[in-house]
Amino acid sequence: MCGILAVLLASQNNVASEIAEGLQLLQHRGQDACGVVTCGPKGRFYQCKGNGMVRDLLDAKNLSQLIGGMGVGHARYPTAGSSAQSEAQPFYVNSPYGLVFAHNGNLINTDHLRYYLDHYAHRHINTSSDSELLLNLLADALQKTGKFRIDEDDIFRAIREVMQMTSGGYACTAMIAGYGIFGFRDPNGIRPMGWAKRKSETVPGGFDYMMASESVVCDALGYSDWTDIKPGEAIIVTQDGVKTMQCTPARTFAPDVFEYVYFARPDSVVDGISVYRARMAMGDALAATAKAQLDKAGIKVDVVIPVPDTSRVAALQLAQNLNIPYREGFVKNRYVGRTFIMPGQELRRKNVRRKLNAMALEFAGKNVMIVDDSIVRGTTSKEIIVMAREAGAKKVIMASCAPPIRYPCVYGIDMPSRHELVAHDRTEDEIAEYIGADHIIFQSLDDLVSSCQRLNPSIERFECSVFNGEYVTGGVDEAYLSHIEGLRNDNAKRKAGQQGAGPALVNINGANASNVVLASQPLGDVTGGGEVAGGGDISQVVGLSNENAGEAKESPSIVVGLDNQR
Known part of the structure; x- marks a missing residue:
């Protein structure tokens, strides 16, 4: 039940403080960890993430290091994987493009997907989080285009492929370096997400755009015309505007009824229901x-x-x-x-x-x-x-x-x-x-x-499996339930938390470095990689770059995990 959001400003700068403010409004959805990744004017990513509350991690000093006019934010509530700092989101890969990803929900066919990514896509998965699986599935689908530069149709096709391969409940936001932000929702609409816009205060005729888990975020920050993303729908936002597509036919629309019982704020409207x-x-x-x-x-x-x-x-x-x-x-x-x-x-x-x-x-x-x-x-x-x-x-x-x-x-x-x-x-x-x-x-x-x-008669069914045992996606049997109970009960989480305790140490291409500020490659650079030389343990890292490989600079005291895929 994480909180996710993505923002693109017409002014193309200073988005970090707005994302942090939005995450504070979504703090009720996740208290374990949080993170922000922004994209600067040269297509570089800057990130700050780790365990802890939004107000503690995203202070003024750390936010000042996050450059750019678009970004993705995440407040984590762990249901799969551990509470290790390496599983704080957003996640990142640099192949085939600089791609940042945040996810709310759970997949139920993770074993199949992990096998596919390992044996067919040859993508290394570094954590036990199903969010990282989704990110790599998306990156693999984009790589199949073979294009140096992609367009909206390529992204929609990639999202369609991801939806066809996955089963479960999910709402996702993502960002491609130098391009824009996009989001999509599972074909049953189990997990909530929508988007809104507002007139830019600094760019005449321009608009700012936000995607978020709940409408209250957009309301509080001055966005209007809130629109729920439909089940199986995707939305892409660039400086040229908004495009949407029904990537896969909607299945039985069944938003989770527990959103209304407990999780969502009372001042939110979720799928047309106050x-x-x-x-x-x-x-x-x-x-x-x-x-x-x-x-x-x-x-x-x-x-x-x-x-x-x-x-x-x-x-x-x-x-x-x-x-x-x-x-x-x-x-x-x-x-x-x-x-x-x-x-x-x-x-x-x-x-x-x-x-x-x-x-x-x-x-x-x-x-x-x-x-x-x-x-x-x-x-x-x-x-x-x-x-x-x-x-x-x-x-x-x-x-x-x-x-x-x-x-x-x-x-x-x-x-x-x-x-x-x-x-x-x-x-x-x-x-x-x-x-x-x-x-x-x-x-x-x-x-x-x-x-x-x-309050919305058009919704004919709600996801009520915790009460009646009827799982809307299918594919949930006794064997599966026994399997996840072994992985995700309190005892298992306690062990995983102990194993994942301590600072998140990152090793890039075998080199150790200390106090490194990095940033991502521009869109279209599909070579990936980037070496960092230096001494000491990596405990303070922001972003990833090919352009400044080898540079060691001063950084804020922030801890992040780094997924340097392929």
Whole structure:
């Protein structure tokens, strides 16, 4: 569930600060790592990426080193691969052209693709990230053109080939040195992305363009005419304007319903659906379910309290429908990230206490209904209920705006192992007992889908596999689920994180260098390569170049991985 964006400015300079600001607006989609790659006036790439939050990595000093008027940004939330710094995006290859790539989602046929790239395309894959697979598939398809310079038709054909070879959910942005930016979306439209434009303040008659995961980024930065990229569609933006093409026939359009439940910001509009309005509708529907269950159980609720922030909208609507007081019983520490997307169960549990504090005034002596957007592993819910009881609550009723999550997600949300899901192989009563609630209320799947679908009736299906086990792309069987559970459960991630810990050291053609500032070759140079001579360990690297090979210069204190392919 990464956040991606790409920007092309008519003025052709100073794009980095705008990308950084956009990534901060997408920080909720990924807190593990972030990165920016820009393209300067000579077709050179400048990059800054590494583990950490946007505000920490992309400070004023580092941004000042990122030259150019177009670029790609990424905020990483790891679901495949490890948390090593080498897997921070955007990724880069220099053959057949300087190509930068950022990806949100997950592929489900990575073994097949890795075999193809190794045995047929002869492209080396340096990480365990499926994003790097996508980048090299795209580069291989572009190389098949055999052209010194490519045009839009070549790029569209290459994207079509990538879509035909891949299966899964993905939204991608990319940049070709000295040419422009482009993006595309999987044929089922599982992962979100759109684009917008604004009049340039410095170039008369010119326009700036942005692609992003969510509309809120473009709204906040003054872009207008937001347009969702259609399933199977690609868009290319150059200084000459915008071109779009349906690269492959759209399959069943099925945006991920979990975007509306949890991931997207409430002020975003995703595929024509206001996330805020969808959550209001979820609260309305949940209120009807709650009333029926509470009446049947003979439970009187004194107060409704949301788990901040994503459940606030639905909780307020539920309280109004039930005519029960709505109170903010939990105070949130805004400097602790989203616990759901933190790697490791123990870290999530500890950070619940650091993130939330219960006010006894709202809990003492009351029957409390706590409303959350969803219940995934149960870690957060269990800790929150303990906090409510410690604050004096008589009874704690847990209400979820989403149905029980019983199946793993394979399209880019960190729900890989069935055995880590609290609802897997448990009844609702057993879930309540496990998390310590007196009663638990779940939204029905029909009501959840209806809450979103009513706002855009043209969407006939949503990707709901985490609730019903029906995977829209097909190709997901028991063997596949067992395979990814072995690779992506918390224990596996912990081991991968330990192996990938420490600074990202890069070796270029066997030479070690220190404090190197590099940049990419102009579009059309298909020779690749570029040697760097010098002493010391490489720990501070920006970009890659043929033009300044061998030069060692001062650089900002930034750590990046470098993929010098072929």
